[in-house]
Amino acid sequence: MTTTQLTDHSARSSHDTPLLAELLGVSKQFGKGESAVQAVSGLDLDVRPGELLAVLGPNGAGKSTAIGMLTGLTSPTSGRARLFGRAPRDVRARRRLGVMLQASGVPDTLRVRELLTEFRGYYPAPLSMAQVVSAAGLDGLEGRMFGELSGGQQRRVLFGIALAGDPDLLVFDEPTTGLDVEARHRLWDTLRELAGSGRGVVLTTHYLEEADALADRIVVIDHGVVIAQGTPTEIKALVPGRRVRAQSSVSVSVAQQWPGVAGASREGPWLVLLVASAEPVLRALLDLDAAATGVTVTEPSLEEAFLALTHHMEETR
Numbered sequence: 001m002t003t004t005q006l007t008d009h010s011a012r013s014s015h016d017t018p019l020l021a022e023l024l025g026v027s028k029q030f031g032k033g034e035s036a037v038q039a040v041s042g043l044d045l046d047v048r049p050g051e052l053l054a055v056l057g058p059n060g061a062g063k064s065t066a067i068g069m070l071t072g073l074t075s076p077t078s079g080r081a082r083l084f085g086r087a088p089r090d091v092r093a094r095r096r097l098g099v100m101l102q103a104s105g106v107p108d109t110l111r112v113r114e115l116l117t118e119f120r121g122y123y124p125a126p127l128s129m130a131q132v133v134s135a136a137g138l139d140g141l142e143g144r145m146f147g148e149l150s151g152g153q154q155r156r157v158l159f160g161i162a163l164a165g166d167p168d169l170l171v172f173d174e175p176t177t178g179l180d181v182e183a184r185h186r187l188w189d190t191l192r193e194l195a196g197s198g199r200g201v202v203l204t205t206h207y208l209e210e211a212d213a214l215a216d217r218i219v220v221i222d223h224g225v226v227i228a229q230g231t232p233t234e235i236k237a238l239v240p241g242r243r244v245r246a247q248s249s250v251s252v253s254v255a256q257q258w259p260g261v262a263g264a265s266r267e268g269p270w271l272v273l274l275v276a277s278a279e280p281v282l283r284a285l286l287d288l289d290a291a292a293t294g295v296t297v298t299e300p301s302l303e304e305a306f307l308a309l310t311h312h313m314e315e316t317r
């Protein structure tokens with residue numbers, strides 16, 4: 001996945017629609033009665049040209065379901081999905097969309113070149129074979145059968161398939177899962193290039209690091225609803241600023257009552273707190289337990305910050 005000469009789409013996208021795709025109060029229920037699962041509840045989402053949008057959330061949050069409704073794979077139980085101002089299943093909208101899903105359904109016995117030729121054939125103005133091969137990092141793999149490729153190579157082919165039609169909007173469901181560090185960073189470069197050329201790019205990810213490194217905007221979904229959205233800086237500002245660790249006999253339930261404590265846990269003798277601001281918490285800790293030792297204050301990892309955000313929302317819901 002190297003830098004390639006992708007066509008500029010900025011003029012193309014913005015003249016006909018300010019939003020490439022939109023979910024308006026969509027809900028999705030799978031099954032009925034006791035076994036019903038409410039995967040998504042009243043969710044709003046929009047994607048603009050030239051924007052890289054990361055949809056973040058824990059397992060089962062509703063990310064894939066939301067993406068499925070945006071791309072016409074699934075119909076909402078209620079609410080409305082629009083793709084280029086049309087119903088997502090309208091072929092005129094679908095022609096401008098490229099999707100890379102987690103599961104492929106691609107026949108193992110087809111060769112990479114055949115696959116790309118077939119998918120390019122579905123679109124009125126596809127990228128050239130050379131552009132797809134270069135953008136997806138498939139040089140040298142064109143003659144290989146899909147089923148004989150490694151997991152990471154197969155992901156790259158799926159990426160190439162998503163790009164084949166030269167779409168205005170690209171949707172990737174966990175595109176970097178299974179890629180090694182180098183391949184992941186190369187894919188990031190290509191995703192940046194795609195958004196930089198005026199296309200809209202939506203990706204779901206579990207990796208905060210990835211969303212932080214790439215996204216113009218992050219939407220955090222949990223239990224089928226949007227619990228936060230904004231730039232990476234805005235999202236990080238929503239979550240607690242410090243991690244306080246101390247050997248202390250103070251219980252987790254007592255510490256949770258202190259102002260600004262968003263998360264508290266115990267690791268053996270250690271009390272671990274995620275806090276908005278360290279000073280008042282340190283004061284409360286030492287007031288209650290003058291014998292507390294080994295006190296440290298550090299930046300929380302993004303993982304901890306994210307868990308605190310989703311957990312906090314759960315408690316206040």
Ligand SMILES: Nc1ncnc2c1ncn2[C@@H]1O[C@H](COP(=O)(O)OP(=O)(O)OP(=O)(O)O)[C@@H](O)[C@H]1O
Nearest residue numbers: 030037038039057058059060061062063064065066
């Ligand atoms: N076809 C289906 N039939 C029944 N339940 C489903 C179906 N698809 C999804 N679900 C349920 O809907 C909820 C949301 O699933 P979804 O796949 O959208 O989550 P996700 O955020 O993409 O998760 P992950 O990160 O694990 O991929 C889950 O509880 C899941 O079990």
